[in-house]
Amino acid sequence: MTRKPVGRRTLGAVALGGAAVLLPGLARRAAAATPDEIKRRGQISVGVLTDYPPFGGIDENQKPAGYDVDVAGLLAKALGVELQLVPVTGPNRIPFLLTNKVDMLIATFGITEERSKQVLFSNPYSAFTTYILAPRSTNIRGPEDLKGVRVGVARASTQDSALMAVAPREVRVMRFDDDATTTQSIISGQVQAIGASSTVLAQLTANYPNLQIEPKFTLRAQANGMAFRKQDEALRDWSNSFIASLVQSGELDRIHQRWFKAPMDPLPPMPQF
């Protein structure tokens, strides 16, 4: 019974991964999306997540809402254009961008070396830390303790690649579609640990206090950037100064307060590869 969905997920991963690899070479050289061109057409389409609250979730009217959506709103306002939000998922966001279905992504997209081969990143505009989470009783102190341990992660996520980078070969990784199903896997005991952010930890602590989930070690401090197609350097440059102005005016901190009920830590510097 459980094999079939996993098979589908794997297929989906292969299909989307294949698309992501093939697309840059094939993609039509569309007229670059520049700030001027966007102003002329009076509209910008931005890919956001809807299944990753509070960064990108939905409000009570089931419309996209969250930290990313607020940033996108201000960005459209600064450009003086209408905002069109396009819901994307973690695994399909690169194909959406590269096949011109969106102008840019504001989708809690961690800046990594691999991804920067395919897309152009802005400077970080949000950040979070991912951990290996497990019940207090589980004895995990560092990556080497993961030998033979079943660890759940959301596929195509940065915690997935970060885990693969540090974990010993004997780790048994189970990849799920998103954070909710990853979380479910530790609740129902299919995995002994998961890789996830502090947001997930807060949800687990609130909903399932009896599991006594705690962070075991840090996987990765993740800096998130907006993402653009390779040729859209002008839009990237414009967005960088837009992010700087948000930080300067304290607007970004207010968005952070609204969604995380806490002031924002200083943004990490742009990762260099």
Added chain:
Amino acid sequence: MRSLGLNEILFILAAARWTLLLSACAFVGGSVGGILIALMRSGRIKALRWFAFGYIKLFQGTPLLMQLVLAFFVPGIFGIDVNPWGAAALGLSLHASAFLGEIWRGSIEVVPRGQWESSAALGLRYWSQMRLVVLPQAFRIAIPPTVGFLVQLIKGTSLASIIGFVELTRAAQVINNATFHPFTIFGIVGLTYFALCWPLSAYSKRMERKLALASR
């Protein structure tokens, strides 16, 4: 964090209309394609027979998930903008054409040879033979497997969630990521699919019984 309230459950249930609409679209599209494939496959022109054979093998031999992903992302490469809805309807229609084509080819070929021969003896040409003699008989034979495939198709629409089309399954995923109540949410989703598919299965069973009686 959100709690799972009536609003969220209604959102999921309302998304079932997209599941139904998508199934209907795919079934209509698949019927048109399926009848063409069935006629080509059972016809007398060799090239068309081979084309239909290749088409059926291609779509039956690749996963629906791949077909949907390709239908969504490949047109974009050539600068044709398809939305998730169009891509899902197209992908599922092509998929349904292959399966319905094969089902209906079988139904056409089951009609006894003698029916063709005697209608030919009456001076009927191919199209009249098909329309007046063969298809009416094939139609009855085809109903149970066709309805059975329709049930598969309804469940297959859940794969459209991979390209971001918000139908029943995708709506549930989104709500689940906001509320973290997977058992309740996917339980409701499972029951909804069941409520859609079970009447169809029951209808197909009944037709099968009726047919068995009629041909005894």
